[in-house]
Amino acid sequence: MxxxxxxxxxxxxxxxxxxxxxxxxxxxxxxxxxxxxxxxxxxxxxxxxxxxxxxxxxxxxxxxxxxxxxxEFKPFSGVEEVLMHANKNVIMTHSGRTEVLKTLQAYGWEGYFCDIVTGDDGYPRKPHAASYEYLHQKHRIDLVIGDRMIDIIPGKTLGIQTCLFQNKEPGADYYLSTYQDFFKIIFGLQVDR
The missing domain is CATH 1.10.40 (Ribonucleotide Reductase Protein R1; domain 1)
Known part of the structure; x- marks a missing residue:
């Protein structure tokens, strides 16, 4: 995935x-x-x-x-396990590249991501789909995960399945309150840990 x-x-x-x-x-x-x-x-x-x-x-x-x-910025519990099981992970954020890389490097996570698009890259802000379209064409995205509707609207526009994290607003394909539930909710299965 x-x-x-x-x-x-x-x-x-x-x-x-x-x-x-x-x-x-x-x-x-x-x-x-x-x-x-x-x-x-x-x-x-x-x-x-x-x-x-x-x-x-x-x-x-x-x-x-x-x-x-x-x-100071703590990763959500269980998210690293999802990152490890994905085939590819990419990030699209409005945050600056320097700050994103600094945080990823602090946790040794930069190797989990094959591509990162940030607010520094000149794409229109979410919910515009241009940055998502670029990443989808390059990496064939299967799932978009975000905590706000503006994070998933571009995925919906492109026909990609979406997941809202800690947000129950209608419109996503999946909803997660914790990443410990990812495999059960997204795939309907348990992964041996």
Whole structure:
């Protein structure tokens, strides 16, 4: 199976860390990290607008996020086993290449991925399908996994099966709350561990 992965919120649990940083930038006592988390899960652009952040605050957030040690971002439990069993893994993310590679290298995971498309590569942002189409033509993708609808819409557009992770919005072919259930839900079987 060839899998196209989203990065933030799908491979790595980055949103709680981003919510903490954004809380520092917002500097309002009446805004909780939980509310920030909810808004950033929609999109960063949405959260910046929702909290009425100016350019200086957005730049401060980006600077602080880029200064974090890579091991601040923890991989989701069980995801490495899925990566090991896939024939090919590719990533499509809006995050920058430097940050993505830094995190993958911190866990020794760069070898799991044969291709990575990032926000630095000039493709239109999700849910536009151009980056997915490029990866599908090159690697014949069987499954798209993401944590938000914008992660799976391009896969649906291209006729690829989709899976939402920790998200129950209607529209995906499969739903996972943990990666320990991947083989049972996607293939209907248990894999000896």
């Amino acid at each position: 060839n899998i196209l992965w989203d990065f933030d919120g799908t491979l790595f649990d980055t949103y709680p860390v981003f919510a903490k940083i954004l809380k520092q930038v917002i500097e309002k006592d009446d805004v909780s990290e939980e509310e920030i988390y909810t808004q950033t899960k929609i999109s960063f652009k949405h959260a910046f607008k929702f909290f009425d952040l100016g350019d200086a605050q957005v730049n401060q957030f980006i600077l602080l996020a880029n200064q974090l040690p890579a091991d």
